[in-house]
Amino acid sequence: MAFMGREDLESLKAYVAGPNSGFANKADSTVLLSITHSNLKARFMEIRLDMHSTIEAVKVKLSFHTGTNPSAMLLTLLDEAGTPLAQLCDDSKKLGFYSPRDGYSLHVQDTDPTSASAGGWLEDTSLVAKYKMSDEDYDKREKSYRKWKNEQLAKDPSWTLEKEMAKRRGVEYVAPPKVEDPEHMADLAVGITVGQRCSVDPGDRRGEVMWVGRGLEGLPLGWWVGVRYDEPLGRNDGSVKGKKVFEAPQGYGGFVRPDKVKVGDFPPIDEFAEEEEGLGADEI
Template sequence: MEKKSDYEILRSYVLDGNDNLVGKAPEGCVRLEVTHSVLSDDLLGTNNFKNFPLDIKIKDFKEKLYRFVGTEPKYMELILKDQSKTNEISKIDNDENLLSFYSPIDGMNIHIIDKDPNSYISELQDTSKIPKPVISEEDYNKRENTVKKYREEQSLMKQQQQEQEENSDPSESIKVGDRCKVLSDDPTNYDERLGKVAFVGTTDFSAGYWVGVELDLPLGKNDGSVKGKRYFTCSPKYGCFAKPKNIQVGDFPEEEI
């Protein structure tokens, strides 16, 4: 037989031979999963397995459960179930009996039924009764460091940056004769048009700086002129204009039909 490592021996002891998180209670105790008729597992906590002495009287056992779930002992109905929490083993109904009288084993379920007619516990799970803070738009706008003001500031900064880029002279980075790629403003449009820069400057047809491109293929809209004014010369449908931010200069090979 293969000898187990110290880690495997310790793991087997803690998990009591079962590959789960029930664990094993200390000697003289039993480890039970506590559930409640009103409280959900989320409210009880992620680990609702608790160790209880086997020689504890049921009346004292209820006191311990009271401190955990908040249901008064006189309103408790206790049911011992198997590990699957579906099969009832026995009802725990005699306060003078010891817990060991009911022969519980590690991993079993002690289910608490709350019989209190005036129980407030169910209200702990009803968030609809919690008053929600309300603030008028006028008062909200007076506040500093709000999400709304942050978004407005970011939007303004982006707009100012775009205006600065459009109004700044791009001639230092984009020069007439440079090979270039014309990019689209539409993020879903992956079409790329190649050509050479034929014009850099301001125009009469729109504010800001523009770059005129003589395309390699007839994928443009003009011949270098717009609204009767010529900015450069090329064949019809070989010319286009784009904002500097949509021009990528590089050593692009010339496209052929």
């Protein structure tokens, strides 16, 4: 029996994948379609379907991606420009009967009013009840960050998390210089205005600029930017020392120095796409 060598395998891979298109030499019986859904804002990744599959089989496959029961689906085939071409109503017909092409779309209309995707339940996390622990219950826990932090502060009133991390790395901790200029970073703040979309370092945390200013009691000297994050990646609800500066849910607000803020075209991103890098010392 003859076995394929490394060069043979590489040649086969190059033939199947092709030089540029990813799967240039795909089977002629398949088609690559984008999937959209009546109840979902997200546009699903392209799905490769067999032209010989019945519409019923296509619906079953789409049900695993959309959560819609096949019996509640109405499928519409659209061209690259989004123009409807055909209603795929006959479950017994083959997908190829409708002559779909790569780049076309299949729109799934969910006719079930009790569907799990209705009303944004599969996308809008604000609709999901979240567990909240009271301060009293949290204080009863034997091992918690709050208790550990208080223990460290009792030993060293100047303790900070940054100082602790430097100690664990075996390096000398150098505290950031105290800002004494009330106009600190004014040159950077002038280019940031309320209402702009932004990205905040570290971690490319996306959000909207809600406040730009200085001289607020509870904030160190210099200019600061108030941000309402798209995800709960902040430290507060837009308040400083109990004073409400802007509206934000708890954990969605934060105040950062202007040098940590980039403004421009920064749309919301997938909350699972990036790992949180941690918060810096120049953030409140």
